[in-house]
Amino acid sequence: MFSYKKRLQYPVNIKKKDLRMAKYLVTQYGGSNGELAAALRYLNQRYTMPDAKGKALLTDIGTEELAHVEMISTMIYQLMKDATMEELREAGLDTHYAEHSKALYPTDANGVPFTVAYFATTGDPLADISENMAAEQKARAVYENLIDLTTDPDVLGPLLWLRQREIVHYARFKELFEHYEKMIKNGQMSKVNMMDQVNQNPNNIIFNDMNNFLRD
């Protein structure tokens, strides 16, 4: 289960409203390479990871991504909260206002709503983990684009910080990918081994049935 902490993973204190930046930044909330897509993709993929390393890493990075969703949401909220109607219109956020007033809504920078298609899960550990490696690199690239679009130090601080997180997560996923590649090469990741991971309790009826089935 999850429990909440009343604390951002890294401080966000934006003092100057910037409607245009809010409009760009929303892509890291609801875009295909955004934090919400990452969080839900990792937490969705973890169930079928073949070993404890994969289950642990996807759970822990997926959970951290939820904290990044909160940071990005906070940034968008703070950039928008004092906006006048005229400023909203000028930034092209009048269409957002028509649908959601000043509430947050996960879209990309062009207003395309979030979709579960971003989950991209195959159940194949190599395919899923390399998807995640690419996602981390794409998110890093988007953070760099966003950094290029602002000069406000209150916005730059969290963006630079989140960019580093993409780099660390990429490195961890790459290690996991190489670990699975090695397992496959050494014949340690057969279907039987993967089933063993489903439930290791020998008293479990389903586990025994499964093992008998695989032996036959």
Added chain:
Amino acid sequence: MNNYNYLNDEWYKSLPKEYSFRNISNMNNINPSLVTPTEGYNRGNMFANLYSQYKNYRPETLRASNEQERLFLELSRTHFAAHELNLYLDLNPNDVSMIKLFNDYRERCEQLTKEYEQKYGPLSIKSDSLNQTPFMWEKSPWPWEDRFNV
């Protein structure tokens, strides 16, 4: 960064004297690629070999301006350091020295959380500070609202 002297870091200096960390003679032996929680939290990256700067942007140096901020910042740094080691240990579960360091950060984080919540109100719903009327959970500020600088 590999030659960073851990014992001179302000974070380590802030630890109580009896705290086990300070008695370790050479922190560099634990893992030469790790930076301190202070440096790591500023960067968003505890691993010197993974850090990669974008253009000429330097990470912001986070500073506390009062006692509450100081405690909060120290808590955030320690929590972040423990989390970074958590991700590393998921893939390297037999690294004895990193497990030791993880547990040092984890225990320190527990202490700091208790101290913070006692003085300034709950950060989680399992806080001891919730044992009073009115119910304090909704009274303490939400993180997206203006709070303080760290």
